[in-house]
Amino acid sequence: MELALRAARLGLGTTAPNPSVGAVIADEKSGEVISVGTTAPGGRPHAEPLATALAGARARGKTMYVTLEPCSHVGRTPPCVDAVLTAGISRVVVAQEDPDPRVAGRGLARLRQAGVAVSRGLLHEEARWLTRGHIVRVTERRPFIQLKLAVGSDGAVPRGGAGKPVFVTGDVARAHGHMLRARTDAILIGGGTLRDDDPDLRCRLPGLAGRSPIRVVLAGGQLPAPSIRMAATAARAPLWIMAAAPTLAAGQDRAEALRRAGCRVLQVGDVGGRPWLPSVCEALVGEGITRLLVEGGPALWRSFAEAGLADEVRLFRAGAAGEPLGRGHLTIPPFLGRLLPGLTLQPVDRRRLGPDDMMTFRHDRPLP
Numbered sequence: 001m002e003l004a005l006r007a008a009r010l011g012l013g014t015t016a017p018n019p020s021v022g023a024v025i026a027d028e029k030s031g032e033v034i035s036v037g038t039t040a041p042g043g044r045p046h047a048e049p050l051a052t053a054l055a056g057a058r059a060r061g062k063t064m065y066v067t068l069e070p071c072s073h074v075g076r077t078p079p080c081v082d083a084v085l086t087a088g089i090s091r092v093v094v095a096q097e098d099p100d101p102r103v104a105g106r107g108l109a110r111l112r113q114a115g116v117a118v119s120r121g122l123l124h125e126e127a128r129w130l131t132r133g134h135i136v137r138v139t140e141r142r143p144f145i146q147l148k149l150a151v152g153s154d155g156a157v158p159r160g161g162a163g164k165p166v167f168v169t170g171d172v173a174r175a176h177g178h179m180l181r182a183r184t185d186a187i188l189i190g191g192g193t194l195r196d197d198d199p200d201l202r203c204r205l206p207g208l209a210g211r212s213p214i215r216v217v218l219a220g221g222q223l224p225a226p227s228i229r230m231a232a233t234a235a236r237a238p239l240w241i242m243a244a245a246p247t248l249a250a251g252q253d254r255a256e257a258l259r260r261a262g263c264r265v266l267q268v269g270d271v272g273g274r275p276w277l278p279s280v281c282e283a284l285v286g287e288g289i290t291r292l293l294v295e296g297g298p299a300l301w302r303s304f305a306e307a308g309l310a311d312e313v314r315l316f317r318a319g320a321a322g323e324p325l326g327r328g329h330l331t332i333p334p335f336l337g338r339l340l341p342g343l344t345l346q347p348v349d350r351r352r353l354g355p356d357d358m359m360t361f362r363h364d365r366p367l368p
């Protein structure tokens, strides 16, 4: 199952609106791994038929480990349960049931009815976290939300300006930040960051340019000008501008010019003329987004935190690598409560990235 989870992790950011699933076919007697499948880019084919196709006749009588319950309904592809049964798999171990009402235990029931031995719950917690974008899309109509912050060791947030971001962290941390971009479906910034930094927001890791997420700007009182840097690459990495009705009504010419430049302009619900985040989430989910990386800046982080709309926080701290590592040192820096009011965070990881470090926190409310 650990191997299946690794396989699923590889597909994060490429399979929306479907979850990235990993499936492993193994021979329990010899301990041999026969095949490994990951949900294909675009979400189809699913991991199970890929793994059975790779294994061919060798799948017969073997065990499949899969990170999410196989689907049992006919969607744009035949049900995965059929692929498992046709391949002659005799035992299926799933990490978790699929909360999608079209599946919700039916996949497992069909396997059992066909005489397949089924067990579930292995490495459930890790699988649940990996699949959280899919789970909250189905249960809460929002994507998995990751807040990414880069700060000085004292928690100060550097401000960009004159159309350029200011980087506090070094190359290793920045490369890691780009990896987060590769693993998300969409990346979001606020109007303030757009004005100060005029950023690009694509994934610039060698070989992973194709993994750039959909770029989303949350406009406040004004729509951005079509001359922003990101508009020039809108044909290669989509750019969506989200704004409230009053902003759109006041900026019809700009909206038209942005559309001509290849951007999408989407209307979202508002409170007092400013985009209302639950409505932003609903719109993103409606467009098939399951994982959202909020890059900032501080006003936007605060809004997401105050609304309780965060699953994970990635905090990059410049020059903090010297602090001791280890479980005992997994504490919450005092400045984080000021930057992210309203979140109850659990520290789960801290690692060195060159001279800097990255801390990971989970805001893990019980899911329905």
Ligand SMILES: NC(=O)c1ccc[n+]([C@@H]2O[C@H](COP(=O)([O-])OP(=O)(O)OC[C@H]3O[C@@H](n4cnc5c(N)ncnc54)[C@H](OP(=O)(O)O)[C@@H]3O)[C@@H](O)[C@H]2O)c1
Pocket: 148, 149, 150, 151, 157, 158, 159, 160, 161, 165, 166, 189, 190, 191, 192, 193, 194, 196, 197, 218, 219, 220, 221, 222, 274, 275, 276, 277, 295, 296, 297, 298, 299, 300, 301, 303
């Ligand atoms: N170190 C880092 O990790 C990092 C990351 C990103 C940015 N930054 C820096 O942060 C600075 C910008 O931060 P900022 O706090 O001024 O602006 P921001 O958070 O980037 O954007 C805030 C603006 O977004 C618009 N907005 C729309 N809906 C919103 C909502 N529901 N909640 C909050 N804002 C909403 C508003 O635009 P209007 O003002 O048009 O109404 C608001 O002023 C830049 O200098 C940038 O360099 C640092």
